[in-house]
Amino acid sequence: MSPTFVLVHGAFSSSFTFAPLQAELALQGHRSLAVDLPGHGFEATYSAHYQAPQDLEKLATVPSSIAGVTLADNAARVIEVLERVKEHGPVILVGHSRGGITITAVANARPDLIDRIVYICAWAPVELDVGDYYNEPEMADSDAAALAGAMIANPAELGALRSNFRTADADVLAGFKHAFLADGTDEEFLAFMNTFQPDENLDVGGSADRAQADTWGTIPKTYVRLSEDTSCPPAMQDRMIREGNALTPDNPYQVHTLTSSHLRWLVHPRPAAELLAGIASD
Template sequence: MIPTFVFVHGSGSSAHAWSATQREMAARGHRTLALDLPGRGAGFTQAYYEQDLETFAAEPSAAIGSTADDFTGEVVDAVHRVRRHGPVVLVAHSFGGLPVTAAANAIPELIDRVVYVAGQCPVERAPWEYPSLPEWSSADVFGAMAPLMVGDPARQGFIRTNWRGADRARRIALRDAIAGELTEEEFLAVVVTSQPDEVFWLGDTAWDIRADKDSWGRIPHTFVKLTEDRSMPLAAQELYIAEGDALTPDNPFDVRELESSHAGFFRRKPAELAGILDDVSVGAGAGSR
């Protein structure tokens, strides 16, 4: 049976990010569904567009009302909706790995494979503990984003980033950290579509999501390493893989590689990613449970 691929975006992103990959998947005969996680579009206001920074900083956010259960529920609901058509493969990028891992813990019997594209897959630690480890020490993204942060996330209850406020030098720093292979013009499209507001999950015990051996561990799982990633360094990706393999040694990660930055593949290598997903789909379809 032909599986349905459910795509889950990362932080500051939306379903739109997967559009080129979905076109490539459709050309290969696959069904796909890209999700908008809760709060998408929050912060796209007149004040943000016009860079009325005083008003923008004071505006409320839809992200503040979104919980870990809401994010997980969005994924679980999507799986239930498409499962009647056949096998289901969840594909998560970056932060999207958290709600996907939680969904895999909750409904393993409905999921035929989980694919992490440089996605967070915590096993031994809380998700927010990983960036402080040595494996993350070469990450450039935190320093590049810090000057664009608006307000105090811990006080506000959400993370607000003024992407439109980046001057050329800051955009180049962001591009180098997130999608270094893109041209300046191509990266402008990333800035324009990036979501200003994100849920504040750091340190929130409700977001202490970890792969569970008896549920997540039953599902075949693939990790696509992004070998030129400067946001989630290769060593950090390999740590997730090593911890997952130690948790379920009889069901280790199927590891693939894509020569890409953290987000450059969306524009530069959608066909290559689709080729990897097409390959794993053969096993997902044959192994429908």
């Protein structure tokens, strides 16, 4: 029986960004389902102050629907989906970027629901908490700090991260593009920016949410490297792979590489869809 791909998005994102990939998967005869984590998609907070003309001072104080959402909440949402999908056959759980934290937590809790887990340039913490990886040498050349240019509000007071992705600041936009879609056109970049939501939850888990050998480690796993990613450089992606392989040497990652920045594979998804289709047929 053909597996179903369950897709988990990254930070400030939603199921919407997977639509082109799902279309390509469908054209190749594969079922897929994209999950909205709590507070994402149509559950997201979009204040009138986020529209044009913007009022950033007021926007910084608008309560967020994602405040208080935890990694455990994210995992519970995905587990609920997997329990239903699993009734129809094998499941391949796919996470991108920050979504890797969620799928790792899910795999720790319910490995019985997953037939293969796939990380696409995603966080798969083993030795450190995710926040600590940002201080490691492999992230020294990362452009992820570009996000700071659009941050508004005090996260501790708001209970969430809030970014102004509708900024007109040319320097901030240039930093975003270089970090996340340097290999795309300006038009593609602005279109993708308009799929982002302003708020993201704060909780990225702790030591208990790192990959566990006796649960996560029992699932066949794949890591898809993005060779042109400057927000999570290949050196850090390779570290994720090494740590996972060291944790479960008898169940190493199947490793593939796409020539892509952090987001291009979602804008031009055919190579990624073909790669995933190949994984499903293995």
